[in-house]
């Protein structure tokens with residue numbers, strides 16, 4: 001919404017959220033999320049044509065277009081628990097809109113939703129005939145956290161789905177007009193609502209599938225002394241495969257990949273497509289396998305016991321350039337290390353606050369430290385969880401000197417020069433390559 005406001009001064013954009021704390025923070029220098037370049041975009045439009053408010057009712061009344069971007073987490077109860085999306089926040093918003101609206105509106109499905117949700121929402125919206133008409137348009141968001149601003153400024157495509165009726169097409173055209181203020185027309189594609197909804201789930205499933213594919217091969221490389229980086233380079237140069245998303249790692253995290261794939265799995269099961277469901281579910285299973293393998297490797301390397309050993313995690317965010325820790329592999333790793341009675345220290349440039357929230361039930365066993373040098377003092381091992389640039393440039397000689405010996409380094413993101421780190425004295429365990437040890 002900040003990008004739309006910044007690019008289109010002729011529109012008045014109001015962000016309305018029930019969370020008053022967030023709404024307050026959006027109007028300060030300390031935004032509620034860390035996202036490179038976002039503060040500048042917000043500042044450009046704030047109080048000009050970008051406003052933040054907790055007045056949901058008032059803003060529903062006055063808006064012509066409503067982007068519904070509420071959370072759609074995986075359902076944790078009842079039918080479809082653990083797989084399908086929990087639509088209670090979306091449905092509540094739809095019901096609020098019906099109750100409060102006094103004029104025709106375009107309702108944009110911005111949250112990621114399972115296929116055919118827009119149809120259900122349209123029914124709710126248009127059921128109570130107050131003489132008001134609602135058009136539901138699907139406009140899934142393809143930005144990635146950490147690169148949100150460049151993704152929004154220069155998107156590969158903007159997708160807008162609507163009903164193929166005269167009113168539906170007119171509503172769709174109004175949304176095309178907004179994006180056309182800065183996105184080339186040939187990158188704004190339109191289609192029916194269901195195809196738009198499904199495209200978002202499928203895009204995330206394909207991206208996650210690439211990570212699981214390369215991670216599955218990393219396990220084979222570790223057994224056979226092949227090097228996953230060399231394999232990834234060789235296959236990535238095939239223009240049919242392409243080089244992106246081929247970094248082997250501890251696995252994917254984030255609020256979307258797992259939830260969206262499980263949504264897809266659930267839909268397939270509902271339609272009786274069990275083989276298709278299983279195919280996609282395995283993308284999630286390989287991710288869990290990769291996390292489990294990483295922890296097992298740590299325990300095995302450190303002489304089959306990590307009890308009372310001090311282990312420092314470099315990074316807690318699910319990826320670099322974000323403070324977001326939702327579904328971060330680091331959460332799993334910490335829990336497993338604590339089960340083995342290790343002493344865990346976590347450092348991260350942006351995610352420590354969220355890490356403290358995620359681990360509030362075990363805070364007394366975990367240390368949170370902003371300075372990576374302090375965090376590694378007297379540590380037995382370092383595990384790199386997040387590919388922050390910062391961790392590539394640290395003085396590992398200095399770090400090594402202050403650690404217990406033998407010192408271990410488990411590179412869950414394959415970001416370091418392993419040979420160099422080994423020469424300093426570390427026992428190094430990358431992903432998808434043979435370890436470099438001094439034993």
Ligand SMILES: NC(=O)c1ccc[n+]([C@@H]2O[C@H](COP(=O)([O-])OP(=O)(O)OC[C@H]3O[C@@H](n4cnc5c(N)ncnc54)[C@H](O)[C@@H]3O)[C@@H](O)[C@H]2O)c1
Nearest residue numbers: 016017018019069070071072089093110111112141143145
């Ligand atoms: N985070 C991403 O990178 C990303 C990318 C693409 C799509 N999405 C999708 O966007 C949606 C939102 O994701 P998010 O990461 O921003 O979630 P989030 O949980 O960070 O934000 C959702 C916000 O909605 C607010 N909210 C809930 N109910 C409300 C209501 N009735 N009225 C007003 N506000 C309400 C919450 O207070 C919260 O601030 C999800 O469907 C997600 O799948 C997210």
